[in-house]
Amino acid sequence: MIVLAACVALLGSLFFAVGAALQQFEAAAAARPGLLRLARRPRWLLGGAAIVAGGGLHILALSLGPLTIVQPMGVSSLLFALPVAAALHGRRPVREELAAAAVVTVGLIGLVLVVPPPTTEPTLSTPGALVLLGIAAFTALLAGGVARAAAPPWRAGLLATGAGVLYGATATLTRVLVDGAWEPWFLLAVPPPAVLALAMLQRAYAIGHFAVAFTALQLSDPLTAIAFGAVLLGEPLPTGVTEATIAAAAAALTAGGTVALARTTPLTQR
Incomplete structure (x- = not known):
């Protein structure tokens, strides 16, 4: 069952990567990457369907195997997405x-691996939910505002980070709706x-630096959910010296890799 869960999660990552690459391709080609305009493009809708399918496969994988096996497989979508996006734009x-x-x-x-699994059912009060939504909205607006004056790679990263924070807040609320006590x-x-x-996210994709945007999304979404889960839902965080060391090293690798990706050639020359 563990092997099956890993395979299902890997397939879900492939679907998610293909969907993200298709949506980036269409957003970069659109004169104005607004949702109403993009929703008229069949390939963008196909990308959305692929992302939904990837999410469904990820949920199925979680029902078949442990979180410590499934979550790392989900992260691999970054390695799938870059070659797919490059191929769509006609380059390697x-x-x-x-x-x-x-x-x-x-x-x-x-x-992902150093974060311990939750041990209790999540509970979120109305004030807590308002704090969650307020922080997410403020962070997204701040990222969008700073992005206006940033260079293209960092603009894409900031917009995707704002999107990731909002997605992380959505994931936190969804977790409470599925497993915990909540208000109507x-x-x-x-x-x-x-x-x-x-x-x-579509505005970030339209800039052309898909690697930076997708990486920022993959990083900010889970970290936001982990932070909200710890602060508002009382979920555990790594506390041991070994876990803290691994987390620091992992953060350094992620930051270094992101900076390196920001220096790569954009997929679309605007």
Whole structure:
């Protein structure tokens, strides 16, 4: 069952990577990467369907095997996404790009593995939910504002980071809705940050630096969910010296790989 869970998670990562690459291709080709305009493009919708399928496979994998096996497989979507996106744009990814992506992947896996699984059902109060949504909205707006004055690679990264924070907040609310105690209005609170995150992500994709945008998304989304889970839901964090050392090393690898990816040639020359 563990091998099956790993295979299903790997397949889900492939679907997610293909979907992200398709949406980036269409966002980069659009004169204005707004959601209403992109929703008229069949290939962008196909990318969305692939992402939904990848998410479904990831959930299925979690039902078949432990989190410590499934989550690292999900991170591998970065290694799938770069070659697919490059092929769509008619070029090959350079070795330096793939090497940097591999470094980021190793760092993300390290960060995922040191986080202990939750031991209790999550509970979120109305004030806690308002704090969660407020912090996520403020961070996304701040990232979007700073991105206006940033160079193209960092603009893509900042917009994708804002999207990742919003997705992380959405994931936290969804976890409470699925497994914990919640208020009825939480059902209405989930769609707005998810839609805003999708819009910000398409703006990031349109810039052309797909490697930076996708890496920033892959990093900010889970870290935001982990932070909100620890602060608002009381979920555990790594406390031992070994876990802290691994987390620090993984963070350093992720940061170094991200900086290296920011220096690579963009997929689309604007």
